[in-house]
Amino acid sequence: MRAVGVTRFGGPEVLTVLDVPDEPLGAGQVRVRVRAAAVSPTDTHLREGAYAGRDPVTTPPWVPGMDAAGEVVEIGPDVDRVAVGDAVMGIVVPTGAHGGYREDLVLPAASVARVPAGADAVAASTLPMNGLTARLSLDHLDLAPGSVLAVTGAAGAYGGYVVQLAKADGLTVVADAAEADEQLVRDLGADVVVRRGDDVAARIRAEFPDGVxxxxxxxxxxxxxxxxxxxGGRLATVRGYRGDGSGRVEAFPTRVRHYAENAGALDRLREQAESGAVTLRVARTFAPEEAPEAHRVLAAGGVRGRLVITF
Structure with missing residues:
Protein backbone atom coordinates (compact mmCIF):
# COMPACT_ATOMS: atom_id res chain seq x y z
CA MET A 1 0.00 0.00 0.00
CA ARG A 2 1.19 3.51 -0.78
CA ALA A 3 1.74 5.97 2.02
CA VAL A 4 3.33 9.39 2.37
CA GLY A 5 5.82 9.56 5.19
CA VAL A 6 9.39 10.09 6.28
CA THR A 7 12.38 7.89 6.98
CA ARG A 8 14.24 10.80 8.54
CA PHE A 9 13.00 13.97 10.14
CA GLY A 10 13.36 17.35 8.52
CA GLY A 11 11.73 19.88 6.21
CA PRO A 12 8.98 19.25 3.65
CA GLU A 13 11.50 17.71 1.26
CA VAL A 14 11.86 14.59 3.45
CA LEU A 15 8.26 13.55 2.69
CA THR A 16 8.17 10.77 0.14
CA VAL A 17 5.81 8.13 -1.23
CA LEU A 18 6.49 4.84 0.53
CA ASP A 19 5.34 1.25 0.19
CA VAL A 20 4.00 0.02 3.54
CA PRO A 21 2.36 -3.29 4.50
CA ASP A 22 -1.30 -3.65 5.30
CA GLU A 23 -2.15 -3.27 8.98
CA PRO A 24 -3.69 -6.25 10.81
CA LEU A 25 -7.40 -6.02 11.61
CA GLY A 26 -8.65 -6.87 15.09
CA ALA A 27 -11.89 -6.94 17.06
CA GLY A 28 -13.71 -3.62 17.17
CA GLN A 29 -11.73 -2.28 14.23
CA VAL A 30 -12.44 -1.36 10.61
CA ARG A 31 -10.24 -1.27 7.54
CA VAL A 32 -10.62 1.85 5.42
CA ARG A 33 -9.54 2.36 1.82
CA VAL A 34 -8.42 5.98 2.19
CA ARG A 35 -9.35 8.40 -0.57
CA ALA A 36 -8.42 11.67 1.16
CA ALA A 37 -6.24 12.76 4.09
CA ALA A 38 -6.27 16.33 5.37
CA VAL A 39 -3.04 18.17 6.23
CA SER A 40 -2.64 19.91 9.60
CA PRO A 41 0.10 21.68 11.59
CA THR A 42 0.37 18.56 13.76
CA ASP A 43 1.55 16.70 10.65
CA THR A 44 4.38 19.18 10.10
CA HIS A 45 5.50 18.78 13.71
CA LEU A 46 5.57 14.99 13.30
CA ARG A 47 7.58 15.37 10.09
CA GLU A 48 10.10 17.53 11.92
CA GLY A 49 10.50 14.96 14.71
CA ALA A 50 8.77 16.92 17.46
CA TYR A 51 6.91 13.82 18.65
CA ALA A 52 9.72 11.30 18.26
CA GLY A 53 10.18 11.08 22.01
CA ARG A 54 6.60 10.04 22.68
CA ASP A 55 6.19 7.66 19.74
CA PRO A 56 6.85 4.10 20.89
CA VAL A 57 7.95 3.26 17.34
CA THR A 58 11.64 4.15 17.02
CA THR A 59 12.34 2.84 13.51
CA PRO A 60 11.20 4.37 10.22
CA PRO A 61 8.99 5.01 8.44
CA TRP A 62 6.72 7.49 10.17
CA VAL A 63 3.46 8.48 8.49
CA PRO A 64 1.68 11.74 9.45
CA GLY A 65 -2.00 12.51 9.24
CA MET A 66 -4.83 12.74 11.76
CA ASP A 67 -7.79 12.94 9.35
CA ALA A 68 -8.85 10.44 6.70
CA ALA A 69 -11.91 9.56 4.66
CA GLY A 70 -12.70 6.71 2.30
CA GLU A 71 -14.64 3.44 2.18
CA VAL A 72 -14.89 0.58 4.64
CA VAL A 73 -13.45 -2.55 3.00
CA GLU A 74 -13.38 -4.89 6.01
CA ILE A 75 -14.75 -4.99 9.54
CA GLY A 76 -13.53 -6.95 12.53
CA PRO A 77 -15.64 -8.79 15.09
CA ASP A 78 -17.91 -6.72 17.33
CA VAL A 79 -18.37 -3.86 14.86
CA ASP A 80 -21.91 -2.61 14.22
CA ARG A 81 -21.40 1.13 13.65
CA VAL A 82 -20.53 0.76 9.98
CA ALA A 83 -20.61 -1.88 7.28
CA VAL A 84 -18.43 -2.85 4.34
CA GLY A 85 -18.99 -0.36 1.54
CA ASP A 86 -19.89 2.58 3.78
CA ALA A 87 -18.27 5.93 3.03
CA VAL A 88 -16.61 7.02 6.29
CA MET A 89 -14.40 9.68 7.83
CA GLY A 90 -12.12 9.07 10.78
CA ILE A 91 -9.65 10.53 13.23
CA VAL A 92 -6.20 8.96 13.44
CA VAL A 93 -3.71 8.92 16.32
CA PRO A 94 -0.42 8.49 14.42
CA THR A 95 2.11 5.90 15.58
CA GLY A 96 5.02 4.92 13.39
CA ALA A 97 3.69 4.03 9.94
CA HIS A 98 0.11 4.26 11.21
CA GLY A 99 -1.07 7.68 10.07
CA GLY A 100 -3.70 9.21 7.84
CA TYR A 101 -1.46 9.61 4.78
CA ARG A 102 -1.83 5.99 3.62
CA GLU A 103 -4.15 4.10 1.29
CA ASP A 104 -4.96 1.28 3.73
CA LEU A 105 -5.78 2.22 7.32
CA VAL A 106 -7.12 0.27 10.28
CA LEU A 107 -8.99 2.29 12.91
CA PRO A 108 -11.10 1.63 15.99
CA ALA A 109 -14.74 1.60 14.94
CA ALA A 110 -15.39 4.35 17.50
CA SER A 111 -12.97 6.61 15.59
CA VAL A 112 -15.00 6.58 12.38
CA ALA A 113 -18.39 7.90 11.33
CA ARG A 114 -20.28 7.90 8.09
CA VAL A 115 -19.46 10.72 5.70
CA PRO A 116 -22.02 13.54 5.97
CA ALA A 117 -24.77 13.20 3.41
CA GLY A 118 -23.93 15.20 0.31
CA ALA A 119 -20.19 15.40 1.08
CA ASP A 120 -17.41 13.57 -0.73
CA ALA A 121 -14.30 12.06 0.86
CA VAL A 122 -12.21 15.18 0.29
CA ALA A 123 -14.65 17.44 2.13
CA ALA A 124 -15.34 14.88 4.86
CA SER A 125 -11.62 14.47 5.61
CA THR A 126 -11.52 18.08 6.82
CA LEU A 127 -13.87 17.49 9.75
CA PRO A 128 -12.82 14.79 12.27
CA MET A 129 -9.66 16.09 13.96
CA ASN A 130 -10.36 19.83 14.00
CA GLY A 131 -14.05 19.30 14.63
CA LEU A 132 -13.37 17.06 17.62
CA THR A 133 -10.68 19.45 18.88
CA ALA A 134 -13.17 22.32 18.74
CA ARG A 135 -15.81 20.19 20.47
CA LEU A 136 -13.38 19.18 23.22
CA SER A 137 -12.35 22.81 23.79
CA LEU A 138 -15.97 23.83 24.20
CA ASP A 139 -16.62 20.90 26.52
CA HIS A 140 -13.63 21.96 28.64
CA LEU A 141 -14.93 25.53 28.82
CA ASP A 142 -18.43 24.29 29.73
CA LEU A 143 -20.10 27.66 29.17
CA ALA A 144 -23.82 28.09 29.72
CA PRO A 145 -25.98 29.29 26.83
CA GLY A 146 -25.84 33.07 26.62
CA SER A 147 -22.23 33.21 27.84
CA VAL A 148 -19.66 35.15 25.84
CA LEU A 149 -16.88 33.23 24.11
CA ALA A 150 -13.90 34.81 22.36
CA VAL A 151 -12.14 32.93 19.55
CA THR A 152 -8.71 33.78 18.15
CA GLY A 153 -7.60 32.35 14.84
CA ALA A 154 -11.27 32.30 13.88
CA ALA A 155 -10.63 32.08 10.13
CA GLY A 156 -8.61 28.89 10.56
CA ALA A 157 -9.93 25.33 10.58
CA TYR A 158 -10.04 24.88 14.37
CA GLY A 159 -11.19 28.44 15.05
CA GLY A 160 -13.89 28.28 12.42
CA TYR A 161 -15.33 25.11 13.90
CA VAL A 162 -15.22 26.63 17.39
CA VAL A 163 -17.23 29.63 16.16
CA GLN A 164 -19.85 27.46 14.48
CA LEU A 165 -20.16 24.91 17.29
CA ALA A 166 -20.31 27.69 19.89
CA LYS A 167 -23.20 29.32 18.06
CA ALA A 168 -24.96 25.96 17.93
CA ASP A 169 -24.45 25.77 21.71
CA GLY A 170 -26.20 29.12 22.17
CA LEU A 171 -23.12 31.21 22.97
CA THR A 172 -22.38 34.80 22.00
CA VAL A 173 -19.15 34.79 19.98
CA VAL A 174 -16.58 37.55 19.55
CA ALA A 175 -13.90 36.52 17.08
CA ASP A 176 -10.79 38.01 15.55
CA ALA A 177 -10.02 38.38 11.85
CA ALA A 178 -7.69 40.08 9.44
CA GLU A 179 -9.47 42.63 7.27
CA ALA A 180 -9.51 40.17 4.35
CA ASP A 181 -11.14 37.48 6.51
CA GLU A 182 -13.75 39.60 8.29
CA GLN A 183 -16.66 38.59 6.06
CA LEU A 184 -15.67 34.92 6.27
CA VAL A 185 -15.70 35.04 10.07
CA ARG A 186 -19.05 36.84 10.08
CA ASP A 187 -20.42 34.22 7.72
CA LEU A 188 -19.26 31.51 10.13
CA GLY A 189 -21.56 33.10 12.69
CA ALA A 190 -19.48 35.42 14.86
CA ASP A 191 -21.64 38.07 16.54
CA VAL A 192 -18.77 40.55 16.91
CA VAL A 193 -15.55 40.67 14.89
CA VAL A 194 -12.42 42.50 16.05
CA ARG A 195 -9.15 42.97 14.23
CA ARG A 196 -6.55 40.27 14.89
CA GLY A 197 -3.10 41.10 16.32
CA ASP A 198 -1.05 41.24 19.50
CA ASP A 199 -3.52 43.75 20.95
CA VAL A 200 -6.55 41.51 20.39
CA ALA A 201 -7.23 41.29 24.14
CA ALA A 202 -7.67 45.07 24.35
CA ARG A 203 -9.95 45.01 21.30
CA ILE A 204 -12.10 42.31 22.90
CA ARG A 205 -12.26 44.24 26.18
CA ALA A 206 -13.39 47.32 24.26
CA GLU A 207 -16.42 45.32 23.14
CA PHE A 208 -16.95 43.48 26.45
CA PRO A 209 -15.51 45.68 29.23
CA ASP A 210 -16.13 43.09 31.95
CA GLY A 211 -14.18 40.46 30.02
CA VAL A 212 -15.41 37.34 28.25
CA GLY A 232 -12.74 33.26 37.04
CA GLY A 233 -13.11 32.76 33.30
CA ARG A 234 -11.70 29.91 31.27
CA LEU A 235 -9.15 29.48 28.49
CA ALA A 236 -8.87 26.58 26.03
CA THR A 237 -5.46 26.20 24.40
CA VAL A 238 -4.18 23.94 21.61
CA ARG A 239 -0.43 23.82 22.26
CA GLY A 240 -0.30 22.88 25.92
CA TYR A 241 -0.24 26.38 27.45
CA ARG A 242 -1.45 26.23 31.07
CA GLY A 243 -1.89 29.89 31.93
CA ASP A 244 0.29 32.27 33.93
CA GLY A 245 -0.04 30.49 37.26
CA SER A 246 -1.99 33.33 38.88
CA GLY A 247 -5.20 31.34 39.17
CA ARG A 248 -7.20 34.28 37.83
CA VAL A 249 -8.12 32.29 34.72
CA GLU A 250 -8.50 28.51 34.50
CA ALA A 251 -6.62 27.07 31.50
CA PHE A 252 -7.50 23.83 29.71
CA PRO A 253 -4.98 22.41 27.22
CA THR A 254 -7.01 20.65 24.51
CA ARG A 255 -5.61 17.26 23.49
CA VAL A 256 -7.82 15.70 20.84
CA ARG A 257 -6.36 12.23 21.46
CA HIS A 258 -8.70 12.14 24.45
CA TYR A 259 -11.66 12.30 22.02
CA ALA A 260 -10.21 10.00 19.35
CA GLU A 261 -12.73 7.26 20.21
CA ASN A 262 -15.65 9.50 21.14
CA ALA A 263 -18.10 7.99 18.68
CA GLY A 264 -20.99 10.10 19.93
CA ALA A 265 -19.15 13.37 19.38
CA LEU A 266 -18.05 12.30 15.90
CA ASP A 267 -21.59 11.30 14.95
CA ARG A 268 -22.88 14.63 16.24
CA LEU A 269 -20.37 16.47 14.03
CA ARG A 270 -21.65 14.48 11.06
CA GLU A 271 -25.20 15.53 11.88
CA GLN A 272 -24.18 19.16 12.24
CA ALA A 273 -22.39 19.07 8.89
CA GLU A 274 -25.55 17.65 7.32
CA SER A 275 -27.72 20.35 8.88
CA GLY A 276 -25.35 23.14 7.83
CA ALA A 277 -24.40 24.07 11.39
CA VAL A 278 -20.76 23.39 10.50
CA THR A 279 -19.13 24.02 7.14
CA LEU A 280 -16.62 21.72 5.43
CA ARG A 281 -13.97 23.91 3.80
CA VAL A 282 -11.44 22.61 1.27
CA ALA A 283 -8.72 24.98 0.10
CA ARG A 284 -6.75 22.75 -2.30
CA THR A 285 -5.97 19.12 -3.11
CA PHE A 286 -2.62 17.45 -3.77
CA ALA A 287 -1.46 14.12 -5.18
CA PRO A 288 0.66 11.99 -2.80
CA GLU A 289 3.80 13.00 -4.70
CA GLU A 290 2.92 16.64 -4.03
CA ALA A 291 2.81 16.25 -0.23
CA PRO A 292 6.01 18.31 0.25
CA GLU A 293 4.32 21.22 -1.55
CA ALA A 294 1.23 20.82 0.64
CA HIS A 295 3.41 21.22 3.73
CA ARG A 296 5.13 24.25 2.22
CA VAL A 297 1.80 25.88 1.43
CA LEU A 298 0.58 25.26 4.97
CA ALA A 299 3.77 26.69 6.46
CA ALA A 300 3.45 29.84 4.35
CA GLY A 301 0.22 30.66 6.19
CA GLY A 302 -2.98 32.28 5.08
CA VAL A 303 -4.69 29.02 4.11
CA ARG A 304 -8.45 29.25 4.50
CA GLY A 305 -9.92 25.78 4.57
CA ARG A 306 -7.95 22.54 4.58
CA LEU A 307 -5.27 21.18 2.28
CA VAL A 308 -6.02 17.57 1.35
CA ILE A 309 -3.89 14.75 -0.06
CA THR A 310 -5.92 12.48 -2.33
CA PHE A 311 -5.26 8.81 -3.13
Whole structure:
Protein backbone atom coordinates (compact mmCIF):
# COMPACT_ATOMS: atom_id res chain seq x y z
CA MET A 1 0.00 0.00 0.00
CA ARG A 2 1.19 3.51 -0.78
CA ALA A 3 1.74 5.97 2.02
CA VAL A 4 3.33 9.39 2.37
CA GLY A 5 5.82 9.56 5.19
CA VAL A 6 9.39 10.09 6.28
CA THR A 7 12.38 7.89 6.98
CA ARG A 8 14.24 10.80 8.54
CA PHE A 9 13.00 13.97 10.14
CA GLY A 10 13.36 17.35 8.52
CA GLY A 11 11.73 19.88 6.21
CA PRO A 12 8.98 19.25 3.65
CA GLU A 13 11.50 17.71 1.26
CA VAL A 14 11.86 14.59 3.45
CA LEU A 15 8.26 13.55 2.69
CA THR A 16 8.17 10.77 0.14
CA VAL A 17 5.81 8.13 -1.23
CA LEU A 18 6.49 4.84 0.53
CA ASP A 19 5.34 1.25 0.19
CA VAL A 20 4.00 0.02 3.54
CA PRO A 21 2.36 -3.29 4.50
CA ASP A 22 -1.30 -3.65 5.30
CA GLU A 23 -2.15 -3.27 8.98
CA PRO A 24 -3.69 -6.25 10.81
CA LEU A 25 -7.40 -6.02 11.61
CA GLY A 26 -8.65 -6.87 15.09
CA ALA A 27 -11.89 -6.94 17.06
CA GLY A 28 -13.71 -3.62 17.17
CA GLN A 29 -11.73 -2.28 14.23
CA VAL A 30 -12.44 -1.36 10.61
CA ARG A 31 -10.24 -1.27 7.54
CA VAL A 32 -10.62 1.85 5.42
CA ARG A 33 -9.54 2.36 1.82
CA VAL A 34 -8.42 5.98 2.19
CA ARG A 35 -9.35 8.40 -0.57
CA ALA A 36 -8.42 11.67 1.16
CA ALA A 37 -6.24 12.76 4.09
CA ALA A 38 -6.27 16.33 5.37
CA VAL A 39 -3.04 18.17 6.23
CA SER A 40 -2.64 19.91 9.60
CA PRO A 41 0.10 21.68 11.59
CA THR A 42 0.37 18.56 13.76
CA ASP A 43 1.55 16.70 10.65
CA THR A 44 4.38 19.18 10.10
CA HIS A 45 5.50 18.78 13.71
CA LEU A 46 5.57 14.99 13.30
CA ARG A 47 7.58 15.37 10.09
CA GLU A 48 10.10 17.53 11.92
CA GLY A 49 10.50 14.96 14.71
CA ALA A 50 8.77 16.92 17.46
CA TYR A 51 6.91 13.82 18.65
CA ALA A 52 9.72 11.30 18.26
CA GLY A 53 10.18 11.08 22.01
CA ARG A 54 6.60 10.04 22.68
CA ASP A 55 6.19 7.66 19.74
CA PRO A 56 6.85 4.10 20.89
CA VAL A 57 7.95 3.26 17.34
CA THR A 58 11.64 4.15 17.02
CA THR A 59 12.34 2.84 13.51
CA PRO A 60 11.20 4.37 10.22
CA PRO A 61 8.99 5.01 8.44
CA TRP A 62 6.72 7.49 10.17
CA VAL A 63 3.46 8.48 8.49
CA PRO A 64 1.68 11.74 9.45
CA GLY A 65 -2.00 12.51 9.24
CA MET A 66 -4.83 12.74 11.76
CA ASP A 67 -7.79 12.94 9.35
CA ALA A 68 -8.85 10.44 6.70
CA ALA A 69 -11.91 9.56 4.66
CA GLY A 70 -12.70 6.71 2.30
CA GLU A 71 -14.64 3.44 2.18
CA VAL A 72 -14.89 0.58 4.64
CA VAL A 73 -13.45 -2.55 3.00
CA GLU A 74 -13.38 -4.89 6.01
CA ILE A 75 -14.75 -4.99 9.54
CA GLY A 76 -13.53 -6.95 12.53
CA PRO A 77 -15.64 -8.79 15.09
CA ASP A 78 -17.91 -6.72 17.33
CA VAL A 79 -18.37 -3.86 14.86
CA ASP A 80 -21.91 -2.61 14.22
CA ARG A 81 -21.40 1.13 13.65
CA VAL A 82 -20.53 0.76 9.98
CA ALA A 83 -20.61 -1.88 7.28
CA VAL A 84 -18.43 -2.85 4.34
CA GLY A 85 -18.99 -0.36 1.54
CA ASP A 86 -19.89 2.58 3.78
CA ALA A 87 -18.27 5.93 3.03
CA VAL A 88 -16.61 7.02 6.29
CA MET A 89 -14.40 9.68 7.83
CA GLY A 90 -12.12 9.07 10.78
CA ILE A 91 -9.65 10.53 13.23
CA VAL A 92 -6.20 8.96 13.44
CA VAL A 93 -3.71 8.92 16.32
CA PRO A 94 -0.42 8.49 14.42
CA THR A 95 2.11 5.90 15.58
CA GLY A 96 5.02 4.92 13.39
CA ALA A 97 3.69 4.03 9.94
CA HIS A 98 0.11 4.26 11.21
CA GLY A 99 -1.07 7.68 10.07
CA GLY A 100 -3.70 9.21 7.84
CA TYR A 101 -1.46 9.61 4.78
CA ARG A 102 -1.83 5.99 3.62
CA GLU A 103 -4.15 4.10 1.29
CA ASP A 104 -4.96 1.28 3.73
CA LEU A 105 -5.78 2.22 7.32
CA VAL A 106 -7.12 0.27 10.28
CA LEU A 107 -8.99 2.29 12.91
CA PRO A 108 -11.10 1.63 15.99
CA ALA A 109 -14.74 1.60 14.94
CA ALA A 110 -15.39 4.35 17.50
CA SER A 111 -12.97 6.61 15.59
CA VAL A 112 -15.00 6.58 12.38
CA ALA A 113 -18.39 7.90 11.33
CA ARG A 114 -20.28 7.90 8.09
CA VAL A 115 -19.46 10.72 5.70
CA PRO A 116 -22.02 13.54 5.97
CA ALA A 117 -24.77 13.20 3.41
CA GLY A 118 -23.93 15.20 0.31
CA ALA A 119 -20.19 15.40 1.08
CA ASP A 120 -17.41 13.57 -0.73
CA ALA A 121 -14.30 12.06 0.86
CA VAL A 122 -12.21 15.18 0.29
CA ALA A 123 -14.65 17.44 2.13
CA ALA A 124 -15.34 14.88 4.86
CA SER A 125 -11.62 14.47 5.61
CA THR A 126 -11.52 18.08 6.82
CA LEU A 127 -13.87 17.49 9.75
CA PRO A 128 -12.82 14.79 12.27
CA MET A 129 -9.66 16.09 13.96
CA ASN A 130 -10.36 19.83 14.00
CA GLY A 131 -14.05 19.30 14.63
CA LEU A 132 -13.37 17.06 17.62
CA THR A 133 -10.68 19.45 18.88
CA ALA A 134 -13.17 22.32 18.74
CA ARG A 135 -15.81 20.19 20.47
CA LEU A 136 -13.38 19.18 23.22
CA SER A 137 -12.35 22.81 23.79
CA LEU A 138 -15.97 23.83 24.20
CA ASP A 139 -16.62 20.90 26.52
CA HIS A 140 -13.63 21.96 28.64
CA LEU A 141 -14.93 25.53 28.82
CA ASP A 142 -18.43 24.29 29.73
CA LEU A 143 -20.10 27.66 29.17
CA ALA A 144 -23.82 28.09 29.72
CA PRO A 145 -25.98 29.29 26.83
CA GLY A 146 -25.84 33.07 26.62
CA SER A 147 -22.23 33.21 27.84
CA VAL A 148 -19.66 35.15 25.84
CA LEU A 149 -16.88 33.23 24.11
CA ALA A 150 -13.90 34.81 22.36
CA VAL A 151 -12.14 32.93 19.55
CA THR A 152 -8.71 33.78 18.15
CA GLY A 153 -7.60 32.35 14.84
CA ALA A 154 -11.27 32.30 13.88
CA ALA A 155 -10.63 32.08 10.13
CA GLY A 156 -8.61 28.89 10.56
CA ALA A 157 -9.93 25.33 10.58
CA TYR A 158 -10.04 24.88 14.37
CA GLY A 159 -11.19 28.44 15.05
CA GLY A 160 -13.89 28.28 12.42
CA TYR A 161 -15.33 25.11 13.90
CA VAL A 162 -15.22 26.63 17.39
CA VAL A 163 -17.23 29.63 16.16
CA GLN A 164 -19.85 27.46 14.48
CA LEU A 165 -20.16 24.91 17.29
CA ALA A 166 -20.31 27.69 19.89
CA LYS A 167 -23.20 29.32 18.06
CA ALA A 168 -24.96 25.96 17.93
CA ASP A 169 -24.45 25.77 21.71
CA GLY A 170 -26.20 29.12 22.17
CA LEU A 171 -23.12 31.21 22.97
CA THR A 172 -22.38 34.80 22.00
CA VAL A 173 -19.15 34.79 19.98
CA VAL A 174 -16.58 37.55 19.55
CA ALA A 175 -13.90 36.52 17.08
CA ASP A 176 -10.79 38.01 15.55
CA ALA A 177 -10.02 38.38 11.85
CA ALA A 178 -7.69 40.08 9.44
CA GLU A 179 -9.47 42.63 7.27
CA ALA A 180 -9.51 40.17 4.35
CA ASP A 181 -11.14 37.48 6.51
CA GLU A 182 -13.75 39.60 8.29
CA GLN A 183 -16.66 38.59 6.06
CA LEU A 184 -15.67 34.92 6.27
CA VAL A 185 -15.70 35.04 10.07
CA ARG A 186 -19.05 36.84 10.08
CA ASP A 187 -20.42 34.22 7.72
CA LEU A 188 -19.26 31.51 10.13
CA GLY A 189 -21.56 33.10 12.69
CA ALA A 190 -19.48 35.42 14.86
CA ASP A 191 -21.64 38.07 16.54
CA VAL A 192 -18.77 40.55 16.91
CA VAL A 193 -15.55 40.67 14.89
CA VAL A 194 -12.42 42.50 16.05
CA ARG A 195 -9.15 42.97 14.23
CA ARG A 196 -6.55 40.27 14.89
CA GLY A 197 -3.10 41.10 16.32
CA ASP A 198 -1.05 41.24 19.50
CA ASP A 199 -3.52 43.75 20.95
CA VAL A 200 -6.55 41.51 20.39
CA ALA A 201 -7.23 41.29 24.14
CA ALA A 202 -7.67 45.07 24.35
CA ARG A 203 -9.95 45.01 21.30
CA ILE A 204 -12.10 42.31 22.90
CA ARG A 205 -12.26 44.24 26.18
CA ALA A 206 -13.39 47.32 24.26
CA GLU A 207 -16.42 45.32 23.14
CA PHE A 208 -16.95 43.48 26.45
CA PRO A 209 -15.51 45.68 29.23
CA ASP A 210 -16.13 43.09 31.95
CA GLY A 211 -14.18 40.46 30.02
CA VAL A 212 -15.41 37.34 28.25
CA UNK A 213 -16.46 34.17 30.04
CA UNK A 214 -14.21 31.94 27.96
CA UNK A 215 -11.66 32.10 25.17
CA UNK A 216 -10.52 29.50 22.65
CA UNK A 217 -7.02 30.47 21.52
CA UNK A 218 -6.71 29.12 18.01
CA UNK A 219 -3.95 31.57 17.10
CA UNK A 220 -1.77 30.32 19.99
CA UNK A 221 -1.18 33.74 21.54
CA UNK A 222 -1.09 32.31 25.06
CA UNK A 223 -0.41 35.02 27.68
CA UNK A 224 -1.30 37.84 25.28
CA UNK A 225 -4.98 36.86 25.30
CA UNK A 226 -5.41 36.40 29.06
CA UNK A 227 -6.45 40.03 29.74
CA UNK A 228 -9.55 39.52 27.56
CA UNK A 229 -10.97 36.98 30.03
CA UNK A 230 -12.85 37.98 33.16
CA UNK A 231 -11.69 36.87 36.60
CA GLY A 232 -12.74 33.26 37.04
CA GLY A 233 -13.11 32.76 33.30
CA ARG A 234 -11.70 29.91 31.27
CA LEU A 235 -9.15 29.48 28.49
CA ALA A 236 -8.87 26.58 26.03
CA THR A 237 -5.46 26.20 24.40
CA VAL A 238 -4.18 23.94 21.61
CA ARG A 239 -0.43 23.82 22.26
CA GLY A 240 -0.30 22.88 25.92
CA TYR A 241 -0.24 26.38 27.45
CA ARG A 242 -1.45 26.23 31.07
CA GLY A 243 -1.89 29.89 31.93
CA ASP A 244 0.29 32.27 33.93
CA GLY A 245 -0.04 30.49 37.26
CA SER A 246 -1.99 33.33 38.88
CA GLY A 247 -5.20 31.34 39.17
CA ARG A 248 -7.20 34.28 37.83
CA VAL A 249 -8.12 32.29 34.72
CA GLU A 250 -8.50 28.51 34.50
CA ALA A 251 -6.62 27.07 31.50
CA PHE A 252 -7.50 23.83 29.71
CA PRO A 253 -4.98 22.41 27.22
CA THR A 254 -7.01 20.65 24.51
CA ARG A 255 -5.61 17.26 23.49
CA VAL A 256 -7.82 15.70 20.84
CA ARG A 257 -6.36 12.23 21.46
CA HIS A 258 -8.70 12.14 24.45
CA TYR A 259 -11.66 12.30 22.02
CA ALA A 260 -10.21 10.00 19.35
CA GLU A 261 -12.73 7.26 20.21
CA ASN A 262 -15.65 9.50 21.14
CA ALA A 263 -18.10 7.99 18.68
CA GLY A 264 -20.99 10.10 19.93
CA ALA A 265 -19.15 13.37 19.38
CA LEU A 266 -18.05 12.30 15.90
CA ASP A 267 -21.59 11.30 14.95
CA ARG A 268 -22.88 14.63 16.24
CA LEU A 269 -20.37 16.47 14.03
CA ARG A 270 -21.65 14.48 11.06
CA GLU A 271 -25.20 15.53 11.88
CA GLN A 272 -24.18 19.16 12.24
CA ALA A 273 -22.39 19.07 8.89
CA GLU A 274 -25.55 17.65 7.32
CA SER A 275 -27.72 20.35 8.88
CA GLY A 276 -25.35 23.14 7.83
CA ALA A 277 -24.40 24.07 11.39
CA VAL A 278 -20.76 23.39 10.50
CA THR A 279 -19.13 24.02 7.14
CA LEU A 280 -16.62 21.72 5.43
CA ARG A 281 -13.97 23.91 3.80
CA VAL A 282 -11.44 22.61 1.27
CA ALA A 283 -8.72 24.98 0.10
CA ARG A 284 -6.75 22.75 -2.30
CA THR A 285 -5.97 19.12 -3.11
CA PHE A 286 -2.62 17.45 -3.77
CA ALA A 287 -1.46 14.12 -5.18
CA PRO A 288 0.66 11.99 -2.80
CA GLU A 289 3.80 13.00 -4.70
CA GLU A 290 2.92 16.64 -4.03
CA ALA A 291 2.81 16.25 -0.23
CA PRO A 292 6.01 18.31 0.25
CA GLU A 293 4.32 21.22 -1.55
CA ALA A 294 1.23 20.82 0.64
CA HIS A 295 3.41 21.22 3.73
CA ARG A 296 5.13 24.25 2.22
CA VAL A 297 1.80 25.88 1.43
CA LEU A 298 0.58 25.26 4.97
CA ALA A 299 3.77 26.69 6.46
CA ALA A 300 3.45 29.84 4.35
CA GLY A 301 0.22 30.66 6.19
CA GLY A 302 -2.98 32.28 5.08
CA VAL A 303 -4.69 29.02 4.11
CA ARG A 304 -8.45 29.25 4.50
CA GLY A 305 -9.92 25.78 4.57
CA ARG A 306 -7.95 22.54 4.58
CA LEU A 307 -5.27 21.18 2.28
CA VAL A 308 -6.02 17.57 1.35
CA ILE A 309 -3.89 14.75 -0.06
CA THR A 310 -5.92 12.48 -2.33
CA PHE A 311 -5.26 8.81 -3.13
Missing amino acids: DGLADGSVQDALVLPAIRD
